Amino acid sequence: METEQVASEDEPPSMLWGLDPVFSAFARLYIKDILLMRESHQVPGIYFYKTHPIFQVDILGIVVFKREREDFYSYGVDDGTGVINCLCWKSDKWKEQDEQPKGGRVASSSSVAGPSGGFNIEEQLRRLQEAQREISALDIGDLLRVRGSVKTSRGQREIMSSTFYKVSDPVMAVQISWMQELPVLYRRCYHKPFNPASGEPGTSSTTAAGQPSFSPLLGRATQTLRDFLREKEVRRFRPYDVEHLLHPLVAQLPLHTEGEQSEMQQASTVLLLRKHTNHIFSCYHILTYTLNLCNYLLTKVAFHCAPHSSVPMVNLVTCKICTMLFSLRENEKLCNHIFYKIWHIDTQGPLDRMKSICACVCVCVCVCVRVRAHWCLYTVLAVLALSKRKGTCWLGLSLKLQSIQSTHHLETTLEKVQI
Amino acid sequence: MYVRMLPATAVYHFPWEFQSRAIAEGTSVRTFGRLTCYLPEESKAFLTSHHVSVKYQVSVQTSYVEPFNPILGALYIVLGETENTEEGGVMLRARVMNCVDGVDLALLQKAINDQRSFFQKSA
Known part of the structure; x- marks a missing residue:
């Protein structure tokens, strides 16, 4: 006792x-x-x-x-x-590789030496696996x-x-x-104490660095959700199910920059809502360093996409990426899922370029968090096939991405992709 | 009986902290220095470094990490246990010896100092 x-x-x-x-x-x-x-x-x-x-x-x-x-x-x-x-x-996979006869390797290595324009996916996959084996x-x-x-x-x-x-x-x-x-x-x-009894549980550590103006609102959002869950005795829910509870709070959200504000006016209210509720959920789930990474990606995507497509689309895409990223931490295989999501956001305008960029960003991120490399490869391939871009250089790039470990590298890679 | 043989923690020490036998014999340490001399027949290497314009030398017993590729003039990180020698000096019996030539020494020193002061503060 x-x-x-x-x-x-x-x-x-x-x-x-x-x-x-x-x-x-x-x-x-x-x-x-x-x-x-x-x-x-x-x-x-x-x-x-x-x-x-x-x-x-x-x-x-x-x-x-x-x-x-x-x-x-x-x-x-x-x-x-x-x-x-x-x-x-x-x-x-590691074990399977060991059992493979050596003859297979010799044959495939000759195909590497073939014309540089050609692309042999099996060979590339094998290389990826080999690289993976090396690092384990x-x-x-x-x-x-x-x-x-x-x-x-x-x-x-x-x-x-x-x-x-x-x-x-x-x-x-x-x-x-x-x-x-x-x-x-x-x-x-x-070292910051976690004190669930106070009005804003755990928020101090997450938001203090990123968005100070956000925390009181987040506290209220938490409270609303908690009350709701307690009242209805809900045990499991999806963020989507409780989204409507947060609608009244969205109006009070501080917008980050003036530029964004004017863009926001054009955007439909639904989009706004999505973005902010997602924001609330995301803030809730992540730690400072992930937050920084996501903020960084957000700005990157917004920057690259802005001239090529409509603003609401960009916002939607970015918030999709963001939310997906969080689940990514939980389950690495979601990489493909992300791409799928991005692909289906679509429907208006010439989005090829934007999609490609988004996918590329995703790939970079996935590599950063060490998702299985071949998932990334599939993603890139899909992008290439669909966007009809001559993308051999991209491919080479994405293969090199395995070694990426910092956001600095990510940035330089993204710049190369722009060319 | 399954016995775990994990070695002791090798804490960062600066090369200039080895001189006065202040560190107890057998302590696990990690330190760095430029390889200035390697005697393969004796399995002995010397790492030198400068601190406030004084040159410090740490002698390293390398028999556990051989064969390794000695690059004279390159920076190395060493993990190992201290041993007192008969001549009255301190020798390091290396378990790990990695060439890290090109490392930003000033930054490394700062990181070590930062870590130390962080532990002192939180203790």
Whole structure:
């Protein structure tokens, strides 16, 4: 009894955990902190860093220990603050590749040497897989990035990876930026208390950096939704179902720039509504760094598309991209889904160019978050086929995209695409 | 019995912090320096660095990381355990030795210092 009482004192009730944006994100914590986090009394498998419920983490460190098992590798990862064991599963594709006879490779490599205009999708896919295999085989001394859930087995903390890859970091740029980023993240998010009892749960950490004017409204939106859900005893819902509840709030939304304001007047109210409700939901779900990425993409897309198509369309597309992006974090295979969505927004005007750009942006993003590379390839191919553009250069580009790891690269790539 | 053999955490130390045997023997550390000399027959390497116009040298036992490609004049990151030598100095027994030539040293130092001060503040 006593322990339960203690639990209820330190931990917010599990029902409210979802309100903490940190909960649904991969928390970038120091390994030291992952090792020291205390396990929740209410739900085993959930951990608490300060007041934040955490079950999945994102780490970067040097492999200092390696052990191979039949199905997985166990890597000891050292980030300079602690060492933790990571279980990294061998993928099925990886095994299939090993069994393939060598003859097949020789034959396909000759087709690479063929005319540069020709494009052999099998060959490209094989290359992608090979690249993928390369980044999933590590040795002691390599830099490893792991996303996964925290487990405790036989008294030892470990990470069950959902994604992992070898990071190529010859001049330590990634490691240094990681070292500089973490204290900021800690200060902005993890050290900020999560207090679901107050009027604006968890919003302070998400919105403080991005859009200060937004937070009171978000708090009210939350309250509205929460009241509704409690009243009707709703257990599951889609954002779409509760959209209408937020309609009265939309009128009070601050518009970001003057330019946008004038454009907005032309746009239909439905579009406006969509955009803002999506906005509300998105703000609700994400952590600062994802927010930044999305804002960045939004401006990019808007910038590139503006001269070529109507404004409402652009807005719609961007908000689609944004919302899709969030689900992407949950499920990497949604990449194709995104493209599908964008493709069907359509119906007015010459949108080929815009669509292509959007798809390209999506691909870039997917690569950034390490979606399976061949999904991206399919997407690009589809775009090319449909937009009737001579796109061999794009293709080459998209293949190179595997190595993209920062928004800076993304930007330069996008510029190239413009040519 | 399945025993986990995870090594101890290698915390960043600056090369100029090794001189006075202030670090206990056997501590896991990571540090950096320019490879100025490599003696393959003794498995010994020397990493030098400059700090406030004083030259510091760290000797590294490389038998665990051999064979590696020694590039004289290139910057290396080393992870390993400290050992006191008979001559009264400190030697590093390397577990990991990566060439990181081209690294922005000033930025790395800043990042290390930032991290340290962050831990001091939050402690």
